Amino acid sequence: MSSTDGSGCILVVDDDDDIREAVVEILRDEGYAAEGKADGASALELLRDDDRDVKLVLLDWNMAPMSGLELVQALERANVKIPPLVVFTADAPKDKMARVGAVGFLKKPVPLDELYSYAAAYCRHP
Amino acid sequence: MAEQHKQFPCPSPALLESALQSLDTSVAVLAGPELRYTFANAAYERAAPVHPVIGRTFREVFAADAKAGAEERLRHVLESGEPWHVETYQAPGRPEPSFWEGEVVRTHAPGEPPSIVILVRDVTDRAIVEQALVASDEALRRANAKLNRTLASITDGTVVLDRDWRYTVVSERAAKILSMRREQMLGSVVWDVFPKARGSAFDLAAHRALSTGEPQRFDGYFPPPNELWLECDCYPTDGELTIHFRDITERKQSEQRARQAIERYERQVRLFDGVASTTPDFVYLFDLQGRYLYANRRLLDVWGMKLTDVIGKTPRQLGYEPWLHDQHLREIAQVIASRKAVKGEAPFKAERTGIFGIYEYIFTPVLGPDGTVEIIAGTSRDVTERKRAEDALRRSEALFRGTFENTAVGMAHMSTDGRWLRVNEALCRITGHSREALLGNALGSITHPDDAAEDHARSQELLAGETSSYSLEKRFIRPDGSPIWVNVTVTLDTEPATGGKYFIKVVEDISGRRAVEERLAEALRVRDDFLSIAGHELKTPLATLLLQVQTLARTAAKERWGARASDRLERAAASGLRLENLINQLLDVSRITAGRVQLEPEHLRLGDVLHTVVERFEESAAKAGCRLDMQIDDELEAVADRLRVEQIATNLLSNALKYGKGAPVEIELSGHGDTVLLRVVDHGIGIPPDQQRRIFERFEHAVATREYGGFGLGLWIVRQLVELMGGTIWVESVVGKGATFCVELPLWAAKVERHELH
Numbered sequence: 073m074s075s076t077d078g079s080g081c082i083l084v085v086d087d088d089d090d091i092r093e094a095v096v097e098i099l100r101d102e103g104y105a106a107e108g109k110a111d112g113a114s115a116l117e118l119l120r121d122d123d124r125d126v127k128l129v130l131l132d133w134n135m136a137p138m139s140g141l142e143l144v145q146a147l148e149r150a151n152v153k154i155p156p157l158v159v160f161t162a163d164a165p166k167d168k169m170a171r172v173g174a175v176g177f178l179k180k181p182v183p184l185d186e187l188y189s190y191a192a193a194y195c196r197h198p
Numbered sequence: 199m200a201e202q203h204k205q206f207p208c209p210s211p212a213l214l215e216s217a218l219q220s221l222d223t224s225v226a227v228l229a230g231p232e233l234r235y236t237f238a239n240a241a242y243e244r245a246a247p248v249h250p251v252i253g254r255t256f257r258e259v260f261a262a263d264a265k266a267g268a269e270e271r272l273r274h275v276l277e278s279g280e281p282w283h284v285e286t287y288q289a290p291g292r293p294e295p296s297f298w299e300g301e302v303v304r305t306h307a308p309g310e311p312p313s314i315v316i317l318v319r320d321v322t323d324r325a326i327v328e329q330a331l332v333a334s335d336e337a338l339r340r341a342n343a344k345l346n347r348t349l350a351s352i353t354d355g356t357v358v359l360d361r362d363w364r365y366t367v368v369s370e371r372a373a374k375i376l377s378m379r380r381e382q383m384l385g386s387v388v389w390d391v392f393p394k395a396r397g398s399a400f401d402l403a404a405h406r407a408l409s410t411g412e413p414q415r416f417d418g419y420f421p422p423p424n425e426l427w428l429e430c431d432c433y434p435t436d437g438e439l440t441i442h443f444r445d446i447t448e449r450k451q452s453e454q455r456a457r458q459a460i461e462r463y464e465r466q467v468r469l470f471d472g473v474a475s476t477t478p479d480f481v482y483l484f485d486l487q488g489r490y491l492y493a494n495r496r497l498l499d500v501w502g503m504k505l506t507d508v509i510g511k512t513p514r515q516l517g518y519e520p521w522l523h524d525q526h527l528r529e530i531a532q533v534i535a536s537r538k539a540v541k542g543e544a545p546f547k548a549e550r551t552g553i554f555g556i557y558e559y560i561f562t563p564v565l566g567p568d569g570t571v572e573i574i575a576g577t578s579r580d581v582t583e584r585k586r587a588e589d590a591l592r593r594s595e596a597l598f599r600g601t602f603e604n605t606a607v608g609m610a611h612m613s614t615d616g617r618w619l620r621v622n623e624a625l626c627r628i629t630g631h632s633r634e635a636l637l638g639n640a641l642g643s644i645t646h647p648d649d650a651a652e653d654h655a656r657s658q659e660l661l662a663g664e665t666s667s668y669s670l671e672k673r674f675i676r677p678d679g680s681p682i683w684v685n686v687t688v689t690l691d692t693e694p695a696t697g698g699k700y701f702i703k704v705v706e707d708i709s710g711r712r713a714v715e716e717r718l719a720e721a722l723r724v725r726d727d728f729l730s731i732a733g734h735e736l737k738t739p740l741a742t743l744l745l746q747v748q749t750l751a752r753t754a755a756k757e758r759w760g761a762r763a764s765d766r767l768e769r770a771a772a773s774g775l776r777l778e779n780l781i782n783q784l785l786d787v788s789r790i791t792a793g794r795v796q797l798e799p800e801h802l803r804l805g806d807v808l809h810t811v812v813e814r815f816e817e818s819a820a821k822a823g824c825r826l827d828m829q830i831d832d833e834l835e836a837v838a839d840r841l842r843v844e845q846i847a848t849n850l851l852s853n854a855l856k857y858g859k860g861a862p863v864e865i866e867l868s869g870h871g872d873t874v875l876l877r878v879v880d881h882g883i884g885i886p887p888d889q890q891r892r893i894f895e896r897f898e899h900a901v902a903t904r905e906y907g908g909f910g911l912g913l914w915i916v917r918q919l920v921e922l923m924g925g926t927i928w929v930e931s932v933v934g935k936g937a938t939f940c941v942e943l944p945l946w947a948a949k950v951e952r953h954e955l956h
Contacts, residue, residue, distance in 0.1 A: 088738050088742075090738065090739060090741075090742035091738060091741055091742050091745070094742045094745040094746055094749075095745065097749075098745060098749050101749065101753075180737060180738075180741050182741055182744075182745055184745065184748040184749065184752070
């Protein structure tokens with residue numbers, strides 16, 4: 073929507089439609105350019121697109137068929153520049169998240185305040 | 199004489215004949231060269247063997263005498279006229295001896311043929327006496343001769359002492375025995391010649407002989423100069439003392455030698471006996487006829503006899519049963535013949551003592567210088583106990599075989615290199631392999647390959663002595679290739695005979711149990727999976743719901759929808775958060791139960807963690823009217839899982855507020871060496887003693903659920919987490935006065951080990 077204005081967008085990757093759509097909606101309500109992807113493959117495709125200036129990825133750790141970790145590994149293999157990652161997780165160990173270079177994590181069910189903080193930190197507020 | 203006859207009237211022939219007839223002397227007249235009896239008086243007739251003699255010839259009457267020469271002598275008298283003076287003529291051919299003496303003369307009356315007159319008397323009695331006398335004279339003569347010879351050869355010396363103890367007689371022999379000259383002794387006083395005789399045996403005997411008048415015999419050693427053993431006979435006679443003595447030194451010496459030899463022998467026997475009796479075995483000797491020559495004390499004790507009772511006796515005579523006696527004699531004969539030892543074993547019951555035993559014995563030949571068997575040495579050992587033990591062993595082995603075979607569990611002996619040595623029926627049944635196949639050891643290992651490594655490792659530990667036994671659940675492969683679960687308990691044993699080691703394996707078929715366990719595990723897995731999935735499935739829509747409610751609340755505040763709307767949205771969010779909390783508890787339970795909790799220790803300032811938790815509760819504490827008092831050592835640092843520490847504190851604080859009845863709640867944190875102590879104190883309703891343990895169990899509440907709510911999982915989860923961190927939790931409480939929950943954690947509260955949780 074506002075991806076071309078140079079402010080960049082926030083990518084929400086979660087295979088749960090309700091969560092993904094809720095988060096995208098909340099972010100958009102706050103004035104951020106946010107886009108949702110339901111699986112690793114489409115997220116990968118979007119991130120390959122140099123025209124899209126993705127500033128922050130909110131990534132669900134437990135997805136099927138491609139998990140959050142596998143998506144990161146696929147991006148590394150594809151030599152795609154990886155934006156800052158914030159991992160949604162129920163219980164995934166933090167050391168794994170450190171391995172993928174996450175800047176933070178959000179424990180489900182997503183705490184709203186923290187979500188706003190990360191968005192503000194990595195994306196220019198509209 | 200003729201002159202005198204003429205002076206008297208001549209007697210008539212009848213008178214003469216009568217006189218002749220009454221004579222005790224036998225008178226007969228024989229006429230003519232044929233010596234025919236013309237007269238014989240009664241005495242003659244009585245003595246003649248044939249009657250009447252008159253008219254018969256001498257030869258007809260006395261045939262034996264005639265033959266023996268008497269006829270010739272009579273004819274000589276007849277022809278020559280020389281009288282025959284018969285001196286103790288012994289009549290031949292008589293049943294009893296018969297001696298005669300008398301005269302045979304010739305008479306020659308004119309006109310008559312010449313005749314002879316025999317006048318003889320029976321002198322048989324006298325002749326017998328005389329003959330006896332002659333015989334006794336001869337004996338006497340011979341005795342004398344012998345006596346003389348004896349006297350001549352006699353070695354006695356003889357001395358005679360007078361009242362003053364002077365030598366009055368000293369025989370040559372005596373002087374010689376005493377190594378003196380007769381002249382030295384004669385007239386001398388005995389005590390002067392032999393001063394050492396005073397107080398000697400001689401002194402004693404001599405005085406006794408004199409005082410009693412009885413002869414005394416004694417022997418004694420006469421010290422130098424004599425150095426002799428003398429045997430003396432002292433004969434007292436009229437105050438004098440005749441002493442015959444003889445040198446018995448040689449006899450004494452040989453006696454002494456014999457005595458010494460006997461003593462030596464006896465000492466050796468004692469020594470032998472002593473040695474032979476120190477052994478617990480029986481030791482004995484047989485002669486070649488199987489008679490006992492010796493038996494040691496132990497054997498004598500068993501027999502209940504003395505050595506003197508048994509010497510020369512055969513086994514039979516000592517009460518051995520005939521068969522055993524015969525057996526021993528056969529064995530002795532065998533030893534003699536073969537010159538080799540013979541061994542045997544026999545039961546024996548001693549007749550006198552009743553002692554019974556089974557004895558193992560060996561008869562050994564003792565060879566003389568010529569290599570033949572001189573005696574047989576025997577030793578016997580009581581092997582009753584050993585026999586009993588062997589019997590017991592046999593019985594126990596039989597019992598063991600029975601147990602081994604009939605037990606329901608599989609049993610096997612296996613060599614340390616993995617060969618089956620012995621297997622029972624149950625093992626064959628469990629594994630499905632035949633006994634022959636197993637014992638043939640051609641199958642290789644029948645342990646499932648996945649279990650072989652552990653089995654091997656454990657058996658090596660056992661062999662190394664690191665463990666005394668081990669149990670292992672593993673799988674055997676049955677002949678059809680299917681696995682069967684078994685529990686194998688293995689111990690190591692040592693073969694008593696060889697010292698070799700082998701495994702004893704007890705094999706239980708746990709396939710049934712295993713299946714149940716697997717079904718149970720599966721059920722639990724399903725339950726936990728359900729909990730987990732349900733939790734996640736619940737969580738996601740809840741998360742969405744919460745996001746929407748929270749967003750809505752934010753919008754309501756921003757756009758001023760009014761206090762009522764905001765308040766309702768706040769309460770909806772709060773309910774959502776409580777629901778989330780409950781879902782998280784369920785997920786924790788399923789993770790803990792599945793052992794999937796992983797601690798993420800990090801370096802923490804515990805005070806900071808607690809402050810964060812307390813801050814979250816400030817609002818609800820204010821609502822509950824509880825003051826929160828903190829006594830926290832802010833300097834305490836630890837390595838622990840931040841989220842889990844938060845969870846523990848949150849739970850305890852939440853409980854304290856819930857049950858605290860609006861009274862102040864204290865939160866204390868203090869360090870104690872390697873541990874820290876967290877205390878959360880409330881002053882609420884408290885917990886009865888019988889509940890204090892139960893509250894840490896799953897789904898337990900100390901109070902009615904309806905009033906306070908919750909799954910009752912909180913304290914259980916706290917306890918599990920505390921224990922997972924290596925800490926402990928407990929409660930101190932008085933009903934109506936409140937409760938204090940204490941958590942002690944090590945400073946290094948990393949996960950100590952992965953362990954089964956309850």
